[in-house]
Amino acid sequence: MFWLIVALLTGGGVSGLLNPDWPIVGPLVTSVKTQAIEYKNQNPLGLVGGDAGHESANTAGAYAGPPVQSASALGPNDKILMATFNIQVFGESKLRKPEAMAVIVEVIRKFDVIAIQEVRAKADDILPRLIAELNADGSRYDFIIGPRLGRSVSKEQYAFVYDTNRIELDSASVGTIGDPADLLHRAPFIARFRPRTTDPDRAFTFWLVNTHTDPDDVPEEVNALAQVFQVMQTARPDEDDVILLGDLNANEQQLGDIRKIPGVQWVVGGGVMTNTRQNKAYDNIIFCAPATQEFTGKWNVLNFEQEFNLSREEALRVSDHFPVWAEFDVWESSGAVH
Template sequence: MFWKKKRSRSTKSRLPWTRFIGPGVTIVGLLSLLGFGVGKGVDFSKLDTDLVSASTELDGSTVTTPIVGSGKRADRIRIASFNIQVFGEKKSSDPNVMGVLASIMTHFDLVAIQEVRSPKSQPVQRLVDQINASGGQYASIVSPSLGRTSQTEQYAFVWDVTRIRMIPDSSYVVSDPEDRMHREPMAATFQSIVAASSGRSGFKFTLINAHTDPDEVLHDGPDNELNVLDDVYLSIREYEYARQGEEDFVLLGDLNVDREHLYELGAIHGIESVVGDVPTNTAGTKVYDHILVDRATTSEFTGTAGVIDFVKDLNLTKEQALLVSDHLPIWAEFSIYEQPAFAAVATRPSSSAPQR
C-alpha cells in the first residue's frame, strides 16, 4: 500500500531588479571558461533560439519532432524531465553552469528534476532565481530528502507560473512501508492556465517524478523497482481518480533502463514511453530517461516529444558537458486545453486511498 507522507517545500517566484541579466551572459561565460569563443564557431544563441530535438518512434512509425524554439505556443505546453546530476551546493554555486541550466529550463513550461542533493533545497531556489533574473516568472516545489543511505536525494518541480498552476495541497511523496524502493516517487497535480474568454478548461494532470536505483533494475523479478513502479502508478491513478476525478497521469524521470526493460511498468495497458529509443545520456550511448503517457486517456498529448542535446547544441566535449549533467533533458508536448479521453480509466476505486 502506498500513501501520502511529508509535504514538499514550495518556493515562490519573484522578479529581481537584475531581470535583464541572466542565462545569455553566463552561457558565454561557461564557453569562454572552457576554452571556446566566438572565433571557434560556437553559436551562443543556440539554446535560446533553436534547440534541436530528436525523432521518436510511436506505434511503429517514425515521428520527427520539430525544432523547439524559445517562443512558447499559446495552445501547447511543454513538460520536461531532467536529471541534473548531483545538483547540490557546488554545482548551484557555479554561475556559468547555472546559466546553461536556466537557459534550458526556460524552454519548458514545467520541468521534473531528479537528483537534487541539498536538504535545504537551495540549488532549486538558486535556479528559479536565475531564471527569474532574466524576466521569467517561475516557481518550484521540492520533496523531502529521500534514500536509504547518507547520499539522499530530492525531487523537484519547476514551472512557469504564467502558464501553469499547481493545484493547492496536491504534492506528496508516496509512502513505501515495505521499503521496496530506494527513493519513493513524488507526485503533484498541475493545470495549464487558459483565458476565461476561451470558454474551455485548462489541461489538468498529475505528474509522478521517479528516479530508480540503477542496481535495483538490472534483473526482472519482484524486487526490480520497475516492478514496483507499476504499483505506484496504478495506486496513484486510483487515488487521484477517487479524490478528484483525475484521469491524466504522466510518469517521468530517470528510470535507468531502456524502454525494452520497463518490465511490469511498461506492461500497463495503454502506457507508452513517448520519447522512444533516443539516447538520453550526454555520451549518446544509453536510454535512461522516460516520459510515460497513457495515450488512450491522455489525448492532450500531441505526439510530439524529444531530447534536447545541449552537448551538440553548444559543441561541448564530454568533460565540459559533465559540468552540467550526465543526462540530457527530455520533453513532451501537450494541448493547453482539457480534451475528452478516448477511453475511461480501466480501474476506478471505491475508496479514497490508493490500494495495491
C-alpha cells in the same frame, strides 16, 4: 506560509481538489504525505510565494498563482512543454559553476514544467537560488521540492520547476508516494498541475510522478513503479492523466511491469539515447495513451551539447543526462474524465 495556509484550507475538497491526507487503496501506496512544511523550509530566501501575484488565484480551489497573463514567448498558447532532467549532483558545487548554471537555466527556460532529479545538498537554498537565476530575466518560475530521500546517508530530492505564467500547481495535491513495503529507494514525488488558460474548467489537468530508480535494483523498482502508476490512475475519480517521468535507469525494453499497463506509452525508444555519453536511454516520459490524448506526438531529447556548442567535457559538467521533453495540448481532450 501562504502556500501552507492554502493547502490546509482547501484540502477538504473545494472544487473536488485533493486532500493531502486522502487514502489511496493499492498494494504499494497507502497515502500521500503533504510536503507543505518541507516546501516552506526549502524557502529560506523567500523567493517563492513571496510576491503579491501568488495570492491572486484566478479560480476557486487550491490552484494559486499570478493572474492570467499572455503566454510566454517560449511556446504556442495552446500547447505546453513538459520535461524531465536529471541534473547530476545538483548542489552547491554546481551552483558555483557559472558556465554550467548558464546552460541549466537556458535549458529550463525552454519548458513550462520540468521534473528535476538529483538535488543533492544539505543546504535548503539550492532551488531558491536556481529560481533566482531563472527569474533574473523577468521570468516567473516557481518550484516545489520533496523531502530528502534515499536509504543511505547520501540523500536526494526531487523538484518540480514550472513557469507560473503558463502552469498552475494544485497546491493541495503535492506529496510523496507512501511506500510501506519499502520497495523504492526514493519514493516518487507527485504533484498535480494544469496549464494556465482563460477557461480553467476546460484545461488539461494531470499528475506528474517524478522518479529516480536505484541503478542496483532496477527490475524490482520498475515493477513497483507500475504499481505506483496504476494506483495514481485511480487516486481520484476526476483525474485520468498520470504522467510518470524521470530517470528510470532502464530503457524501454527494461520497463518490466510498466510495459503491461493497458494502453501505456513511452516517448523515448527506438535507439534514441538520453545520456550525455549517448550510450544509455534511461530517461523517459510514460503515460496511458487512451487517457492522455492531450499528447501531441511531439517529443525529443534536448542535446544541450549540440544546442550550446559544448565540448563533451563541458556538457558532462552540466549533467550526465540530457532532458527529455514532450508536448501536450492545454485543453482536456474531449470525452476525457478530466
